[in-house]
Amino acid sequence: MAITVKTLGRPQAESSYVRATLKGMALTFKHLFARKWTMQYPEQTSDADWTLSKRWRGTHRMAVDETGKAKCVACGLCPQICPANCIKLVAGEDEKGNRYPLVYEIDEFRCVFCGYCQEVCPEEAIHVGVDYENAEYSRDGFVYDLARLMKQPHEVSTLWDPSDPKGE
Amino acid sequence: MTPVSGAAFVWISLIKILVVFSGLLTLIAFWTWVERRGAAWIQNRLGPNRVGPEGLFQPVADGLKNFIKEETLPPFSDRFLFVLAPMMAFTPALITFAVVPFASPLPTPWGLVNSAIADLPIGFLFILAISSLGVYGVVLAGWSSNNKYSLLGGLRGSAQMISYEVSMGLAAVAVLVLSGNITMNEIVARQQQSLWFVLPLFVAFMTFLIASFAETNRLPFDLPEAEAELIAGYHTEYSSMKFAMFYIAEYSNMVTASALLVTLFLGGWDIPFTAWDNTPPWTVLKFVATFAAFWAKVLFFMFGYVWVRWTLPRFRYDQLMDLGWKVLLPVALAYVMVVAVAVWALEALGVAFGVPYALALTAVSAVLGALLIWGLDHNRVIGGSASRQRARWRADAARAKGAA
Numbered sequence: 001m002a003i004t005v006k007t008l009g010r011p012q013a014e015s016s017y018v019r020a021t022l023k024g025m026a027l028t029f030k031h032l033f034a035r036k037w038t039m040q041y042p043e044q045t046s047d048a049d050w051t052l053s054k055r056w057r058g059t060h061r062m063a064v065d066e067t068g069k070a071k072c073v074a075c076g077l078c079p080q081i082c083p084a085n086c087i088k089l090v091a092g093e094d095e096k097g098n099r100y101p102l103v104y105e106i107d108e109f110r111c112v113f114c115g116y117c118q119e120v121c122p123e124e125a126i127h128v129g130v131d132y133e134n135a136e137y138s139r140d141g142f143v144y145d146l147a148r149l150m151k152q153p154h155e156v157s158t159l160w161d162p163s164d165p166k167g168e
Numbered sequence: 169m170t171p172v173s174g175a176a177f178v179w180i181s182l183i184k185i186l187v188v189f190s191g192l193l194t195l196i197a198f199w200t201w202v203e204r205r206g207a208a209w210i211q212n213r214l215g216p217n218r219v220g221p222e223g224l225f226q227p228v229a230d231g232l233k234n235f236i237k238e239e240t241l242p243p244f245s246d247r248f249l250f251v252l253a254p255m256m257a258f259t260p261a262l263i264t265f266a267v268v269p270f271a272s273p274l275p276t277p278w279g280l281v282n283s284a285i286a287d288l289p290i291g292f293l294f295i296l297a298i299s300s301l302g303v304y305g306v307v308l309a310g311w312s313s314n315n316k317y318s319l320l321g322g323l324r325g326s327a328q329m330i331s332y333e334v335s336m337g338l339a340a341v342a343v344l345v346l347s348g349n350i351t352m353n354e355i356v357a358r359q360q361q362s363l364w365f366v367l368p369l370f371v372a373f374m375t376f377l378i379a380s381f382a383e384t385n386r387l388p389f390d391l392p393e394a395e396a397e398l399i400a401g402y403h404t405e406y407s408s409m410k411f412a413m414f415y416i417a418e419y420s421n422m423v424t425a426s427a428l429l430v431t432l433f434l435g436g437w438d439i440p441f442t443a444w445d446n447t448p449p450w451t452v453l454k455f456v457a458t459f460a461a462f463w464a465k466v467l468f469f470m471f472g473y474v475w476v477r478w479t480l481p482r483f484r485y486d487q488l489m490d491l492g493w494k495v496l497l498p499v500a501l502a503y504v505m506v507v508a509v510a511v512w513a514l515e516a517l518g519v520a521f522g523v524p525y526a527l528a529l530t531a532v533s534a535v536l537g538a539l540l541i542w543g544l545d546h547n548r549v550i551g552g553s554a555s556r557q558r559a560r561w562r563a564d565a566a567r568a569k570g571a572a
Contacts, residue, residue, distance in 0.1 A: 024479040038214040
């Protein structure tokens with residue numbers, strides 16, 4: 001005996017091409033006048049439905065102390081942990097023996113925005129920030145030096161805290 | 169007023185060509201914008217709204233971009249045909265419009281000017297002849313690109329366009345039977361004397377409508393380009409203005425198909441419920457009013473193309489052929505027979521051509537149309553090979569049941 005295949009007799013309303021077409025046309029016509037969800041980006045960077053998370057990891061920012069100097073003590077932990085090897089640090093020492101960065105550069109183009117630098121920093125000096133508008137016309141423009149990192153105006157990102165996983 | 173003749177005829181024809189050509193190209197450019205905005209709106213997006221007010225100058229920007237872009241010529245292509253193909257697609261699409269009258273005659277100091285560029289006595293045959301040429305653009309583009317996707321697109325295009333041309337022509341035959349003439353102006357005049365042919369020839373209208381979607385290669389019949397399957401089909405290898413010419417050809421096919429639908433079935437430039445617009449003396453006001461009426465109807469169908477495009481999914485190839493040869497062709501053939509018999513019966517009864525005559529045909533068409541829609545609704549006619557397989561399975565199952 002030949003193999004038989006069970007065929008399902010679907011109801012007419014489900015299998016009719018005519019009805020499906022009319023239904024579809026009505027639906028698309030309704031959508032013509034429905035609410036548009038587009039956020040018009042350059043004018044509008046966030047709206048009620050979409051804002052950057054406070055845990056967004058974007059362009060770096062160097063924290064500054066009360067005297068206006070970078071908090072960085074040039075310990076070398078961030079270039080050590082950086083998986084993309086995008087941080088260049090040359091340490092210097094003043095006459096009191098305080099270490100400070102002579103050169104501190106981050107290549108945002110190489111950066112993978114993992115946030116390890118912020119996690120590892122003992123002085124809470126280097127941060128990843130809540131910002132993504134860092135386009136440049138040349139690759140050189142993506143290498144941020146210390147002064148530029150200190151001048152970044154955006155918020156710093158909040159790292160994930162294992163004891164408070166939902167950030168409450 | 170007498171029609172223009174002599175040197176004035178030549179000059180006026182030249183002016184008409186220039187005006188209609190540039191008007192059509194403007195409409196086509198505008199319609200690419202409508203298509204993109206319409207698509208966006210249907211998908212709850214905004215669409216291009218940056219260039220100019222509401223993005224109206226987007227087509228201009230697109231055009232400029234297309235002129236500036238690099239012209240590519242695939243090294244293994246047949247150069248002559250590769251360059252020829254876009255022209256072959258573009259030209260017939262625009263030429264077809266030459267015989268379509270889009271308003272009432274315009275009175276000028278030199279005489280009465282017909283709104284069609286060429287008021288050919290063989291108007292409809294001209295359309296059938298020229299619109300068939302459009303397939304050469306598709307198939308030559310597919311062939312000369314020397315690319316398997318292009319070739320597949322071209323082959324699909326040729327098969328599809330030739331298949332649907334048959335039912336399109338047959339649907340139009342019903343119109344010709346009723347109008348007794350193949351001059352476009354006469355077809356319009358006959359509709360003004362009775363009803364718009366969409367009512368007495370409803371089934372032919374439906375057939376023509378579906379076939380015209382297939383003829384213009386628009387969704388749900390866009391198999392020649394089928395981007396999901398064939399990259400871009402026959403115009404995969406084309407760039408810059410050559411690519412744009414295929415685009416213009418597609419849109420001008422849309423305009424022409426809509427204009428034909430309007431002329432054959434929706435009374436052309438007729439304004440409904442009044443005889444003011446179709447009786448002499450012809451005035452400029454009548455010209456403007458009928459012009460607006462014609463284009464309102466055409467734009468309605470052109471919007472329909474956009475609307476359907478973003479509603480229906482693409483047919484499978486065998487389903488497409490199924491619909492063309494097993495549904496539309498028999499329907500169109502049978503309908504021509506029915507209309508011919510009905511017309512013969514009406515003439516035998518001595519009913520004069522007019523509204524009652526058209527109403528009688530409308531009654532016949534309503535019955536047939538209802539039957540057709542019922543049939544389409546209740547039998548999965550557009551099944552393709554899968555439906556044949558299903559029928560086999562059903563038969564096997566029934567036999568197995570009988571044996572048990």
